[in-house]
Amino acid sequence: MQLFFWILIFIVTFCIMEFMAWFIHKHVMHGFLWNLHEDHHHKKHDSWFEKNDWFFVFFASISATFKILHGELNLWWALPISAGIFAYGVAYFVVHDIFIHQRFKWLRKADSKYARGVRRAHKIHHKHLGKEKGENFGMLIVPLKYFK
Numbered sequence: 001m002q003l004f005f006w007i008l009i010f011i012v013t014f015c016i017m018e019f020m021a022w023f024i025h026k027h028v029m030h031g032f033l034w035n036l037h038e039d040h041h042h043k044k045h046d047s048w049f050e051k052n053d054w055f056f057v058f059f060a061s062i063s064a065t066f067k068i069l070h071g072e073l074n075l076w077w078a079l080p081i082s083a084g085i086f087a088y089g090v091a092y093f094v095v096h097d098i099f100i101h102q103r104f105k106w107l108r109k110a111d112s113k114y115a116r117g118v119r120r121a122h123k124i125h126h127k128h129l130g131k132e133k134g135e136n137f138g139m140l141i142v143p144l145k146y147f148k
Contacts, residue, residue, distance in 0.1 A: 006080045013084025021092065029055065048103070059089055096122075
């Protein structure tokens with residue numbers, strides 16, 4: 001029975017992270033921490049790294065905290081939360097940083113209805129270069145209107 005709850009907590013955490021990515025992007029990245037996110041929209045630097053990458057560190061530290069809680073306090077439910085956050089981070093990195101922004105030269109030839117929809121939705125988001133109109137979708141769940 002504990003395995004069932006472990007898997008359930010993992011899946012629910014992963015899904016909550018999709019909402020959190022949208023919420024934080026809209027209200028924090030395009031809000032009071034725009035100074036960290038701005039270089040993601042305006043490439044005014046020659047570095048491979050962006051100030052925007054600090055958001056990765058933030059989410060990774062939350063995942064690590066739950067892993068520590070699991071190890072130190074023997075909280076069995078903290079491990080699937082940590083794993084769910086970590087798995088979402090990996091999925092986000094693959095879809096956003098590798099597939100969409102091509103920070104690595106992988107997945108360049110991916111061409112499916114889903115791939116075109118995700119790219120189209122993200123391109124529409126990036127046409128707004130300023131802090132305003134920070135509305136975004138999750139990285140994995142994209143409205144159907146973008147799948148043509």
